[in-house]
Amino acid sequence: MSSETADSAGTTEKRGAKAARIRELMATEGDAVAENTRGFNAGRYESTGRLDDYEELKAEAREIKEDAIARLPELIEEVKTSVEANGGTVYVADDADDANRYIREVAAECEVERAIKSKSMTSEEIEVNEALAADGVDVVETDLGEWVLQIADEAPSHIVAPAIHKSREGIAELFNERFEPDEPLETAEELTHFAREELGKLVEDAELGMTGANFIAADSGTMLLVTSEGNARKTVAATDTHVAVAGVEKLVPSVEDFAPFAELIGRSGTGQDVTSYLSVLTPPVNSPVPDFGDGDAPLRDTDSDDRAFHLVLIDNGRLAMREDAELTETLYCIRCSACANSCGNFQSVGGHAFGGETYSGGIATGWEAGVEGLDVAAEFNDLCTGCSRCVPACPVGIDIPWINTVVRDRVNRGEADRSQLDWVFEELVPDEEPAGLDVGARLVGNFATLAKWGSRTAPVANRVASFGPARAALERVTGIDRRRELPSFSRESFVDWFERRGGARVPPERATREAIVYPDTATNYANVGRGKATVRALEALDVHVRVPALPDAGRAPLSQGMITTAEEAAHDVYAALAEEIDAGRDVVVIEPSDLALFRREYERFLADAAHERLSGASYDVMEYVYGLLENGGEPEALRGPSGFDAERGVAYHPHCQGRTIGVGEYSTAVLERLDYDVLVSETECCGMAGSFGYKADYYELSMDVGEPLVEQFGGTGRTVVAAGTSCGEQLDALLGSSVRHPVELIAPR
Amino acid sequence: MQASTTATFLDRLDSLDVAVSEGTPDACASLIDAAAGDPAVGTPLDIPGATMPDRVEMNPTVEELRAAHTGVTAGALGIASYGSVAIESDRAGTEPVSLFVDRNVVVMREADIVPGMADAFAWLGPRAREEDIDVILATGPSATADMGGLVRGAHGPKEVHVVLLSEEDSNAGDVPEADDE
Incomplete structure (x- = not known):
């Protein structure tokens, strides 16, 4: 038996034990x-x-x-x-x-x-x-x-x-x-x-x-x-x-x-x-x-x-934590428990899973890393999905997800074990991270490459994704749960579609504003429909729109603690957008987790002035539509409720990170402005949290975290909308109904 | 200003289910008599003109404290926005008398109500530095949710009753009579 196989078996076993403990x-x-x-x-x-x-x-x-x-x-x-x-x-x-x-x-x-x-x-x-x-x-x-x-x-x-x-x-x-x-x-x-x-x-x-x-x-x-x-x-x-x-x-x-x-x-x-x-x-x-x-x-x-x-x-x-630039903020913690109570995963499992030797909840990662050591923190650090709902809850403003990301990055580096790596994988994961990073983490972290590859080979990739034995193998090697539907890749990317349709339909001289729609990886390769809807909605409000090919924002690698890769992405994105921003163009972002990067995490990666410019010029698509309507845009140019939507109304789950940066409510405001009846979810995070819910260890936990959404939305017959790609996938799985981005509802057809 | 501060304080006490009796210092003994259960123990109030009813044991033994239903103590300060009262420790035993009982009757002056938490700590700071004082800012009765439901009366008192003393007649205008505008 080769060492790779033995390691893979050990990893699978460890995963099984963790899932069993959480289930219990x-x-x-x-x-x-x-x-x-x-x-x-x-x-x-x-x-x-x-x-x-x-x-x-x-x-x-x-x-x-x-x-x-x-x-x-x-x-x-x-x-x-x-x-x-x-x-x-x-x-x-x-x-x-x-x-x-x-x-x-x-x-x-x-x-x-x-x-x-x-x-x-x-x-x-x-x-x-x-x-x-x-x-x-x-x-x-x-x-x-x-x-x-x-x-x-x-x-x-x-x-x-x-x-x-x-x-x-x-x-x-x-x-x-x-x-x-x-x-x-x-x-x-x-x-x-x-x-x-x-x-x-x-x-x-x-x-x-x-x-x-x-x-x-x-x-x-x-x-x-x-x-x-x-x-x-x-x-x-x-x-x-x-x-x-x-x-x-x-x-x-x-x-x-x-x-x-x-x-x-x-x-x-x-x-x-x-x-x-x-x-x-x-x-x-x-x-x-x-x-x-x-x-x-x-x-x-x-x-x-x-x-x-x-x-x-x-x-x-x-006193050593005090000297550690990344962990020092932990010492501001007043042990109020807000980060535990606001955390979807904590609400489902409590501190016996989401905790170390003494402390529990999101900030416990910082405490346990500082007091007990990295290995104790590593045992539960995965349970922070980076949803960021604890950030506004923390009375001393600690960036708790960042502390978790840093610890994950250190764990990735500290526990490097080269024998885990499979050479086939190298092509799919061209990152800057240490060898020995968990295979599943690495696959997810390199989602942009994977998505591009998936889109190019869409019919094949999609068929493999739904093929039982292939999924079992995928679960064994990467820890991606076979019960999850994998993203279905589109054969034509959003960027290609835009070019094929002949680019912008509202010329700059007739436009009220000029905007770059950021083709995030999910929209570009898998969820192209919401990209098209964004273009139609903005053009209906007289915006000159362009969709250039742009680098991935780095959310997936950051979620796996791959800080170096995410930082590279920040520099690439800024470099690609700087001139557009200088030319007075707005950057419209569809995926809230990417906008949250621009506004929050990029502050750590970019020079202050660069971060201010990018974050100041970037808008959530529904925030942008709201602004256009506030500034004289015609609501009639957009689509109001009709048929089913008018009869039953809309159920809207705001994206966790979108809420943290304060853009969650624009969807509600725009939909209500257009006379939709909107029921807004009270759940902090849907439980999918990017890639978290895909992992075999956490599939059941992820579904449990989403349970309040089933209680609130299930059986209402409302049209369900959510801005996040992963929220959509989770709501699909929880409610068995197809979920759209709010912009898909309001964009003219 | 004091009138609206008092109104806020009373409103908060009401929401905490803290009973309140109001009157002038010369009515103090009868207000305490009506508020205190039996047997009752107490510590000196140190409020000009305010007296204790005779039945309150002012120099209790440990056994009398153990047997007491009510402890009558002075409140050094009130915090309007929270309905909190400041109970200051002393050698007479104000802390145990206010703590090891089922009901704490707190006697305080309306003039000692401050608007908010920051005012309370501004009052506390210099006295902590200069006199080493120990103060409990108590808000309603003791409580716990550790036994599978909210219960009033954990280790500390189950009930709190505030006797609020003012120089003027307490009906002097801080509560509107009726909405007859």
Whole structure:
């Protein structure tokens, strides 16, 4: 057996195991996770929508974090002085072991038998519970969700609501089995009150209270704890030794800097305007330690020396992340969970699949890469499809998809294994990437070449694409799921069609504007109909249109973490369009994921002025039509609803990346302007996300992510429209109906 | 300005299901008496003219705290846009008295309501730096969604009742009588 075959078999096996794990999680935890995360996400829209100054607060929060991380070493020194002046101690731990050693020493010195904890992801990161338990300390989690997990011996599945994967029934079963109450517990009220009583007893004789800290002000040593249950308050109030464990990145310059975060964190995470309790503590706290062992003792106590405080600041890779130009933004993260809740894949599988050792959700890739290492991040990094819906949700504006792309690129390079490559493949994948890149990733990443080849050999390629045994082989080698319909290539490309029809029909001298329609790879070789519709619609509104052959924009390679290839594409596209833009022509883009590249990711690849010019001159086709209508274009020149569309209306799913760059709503606006009745989807991403849904590992997940679309659109009889190529394919598969681009609806025939 | 701030504050408290009693400081004891369950414990209010009803134990033992239904404490500040009240820790035990009970009655002055979150932190900042204060910004009762449904009353109080004191008669015009324009 050749080494290639052996490797291919191993890869297939690994793929199967991953798919099985995802299938299992969707079956056991998927429903609870979906209901909760979608609820949080809807709550986020409502709660942030009530803020008049939401964008200003985000900008302010971002600015504070940028400044704090830039000055981090200085803030660490400052907080040492402040906390010590207050009578506390600061310990900066290099890593988890160092932190645990210090905390164990504190516990031993105070002869601690029980430690109570409020929820802290950082304490999960260092696994302090295990370290203390090894010394015989009884560590009790007092956050109700964490306590449930401690009893069940499970890991958190969400950074804010750790037991989100557990149903009420599951918790009741767990409690009834473990505690055997006289009356079996059933309702959420009963479960909560039972836990309150049980934990209340444990709290009373604890000696050490451990909390995290959401933010720490360097100027005063004050910390902000964001909680709802009141357990963090009890953890601090009831014990005489307070240990706060926090990553160094939690430092901000001053107490006043807490304000925007206090307004944003609850809204962004679970959709609460504010959580029940914001504890603003300058420990050791000024509150008597109740002597629960002596009931007759007065609570009041004027002796203010009864409390000790230790702030344990954890480095554990963070100061190195700070020096890493691409990962440093991760340190702005306030752990609100918006990126998890807004993520289609997370909503379906939760943090047990979409997470690493400690952290979960989109930003977890950055945390796990920085804290644990690339290989831990690599295990779940695939689950970020780059749909970018987390970008506007993030209260500190972290480009989370970019962090995922960077990590993918590093994984591609780091795990290069030459023997995986098949020489036949080389012709189809003329990229700049390292050998050993996953075959499936490489095929998808080189979609432009593949599409060109497919178009040239359309009848053959299309027949192969629907031929069972060939698909089975394709799945084995590339991981492309055989249940997916492959793109059907057109024999005549969009560019060729335009040339054959004799070019522009509206001459420049009669035109209101001049536009280049960008022939993206999908439109050019597979989905030519929407290109033709674009030309007809724009010409109906008196635009002089041209469709020159232009380079691929690089979306497919970027989605596979092939950053070098994508960057080359950016330079090529700009070079090809610069003169057109100089001549005052607009660039009209049909595929929203390509426009999103021009506007967002190209900023990283092009010189500032170049990016500004390209992004400023580029329009989504429906945005462009909207602008033309606003500027006197005749709506009558376009097609309004007729027949079926008029009777049943239209169902429109905005493209994820299109929404992020703010062009999703133009389709709705134009269609409504033309008197269509439009039902707009509320789903963040259709689940296909470019090539993600094609992969055998993720086919079922991808279909599950799209399920809310079936619930909303299925059976309505509406004409379904979507701007993204892959959205169209996904909706086809989900709804069994043919999906068109909105421009195909409104273009004159 | 204060009138509309107060109106916003009351509106937010209402949406949080926080009961409110309004009156002048001389009515304080009777308002607290009506709001507090039994047994009740408390800590000094430090509001001029405001007194506690006799039945509130002002120097509770740990056992009395454990047995208490209601804890009566002062609110140092109100945040109108959130309906939050600031509970400041002290050596008398305001933090445990407001926490280890089923109902927290918070007594505060209308003049101490500020419009927004930034105002609250502007007030907090200097005092944190100079006096090391510890403050809980509490918004409604404690709550959890960890047990498969939203439940009020997790570790902290299940109910919050605000007694709002103003120098003037509280009916002095911040709420329109009727829409008779």
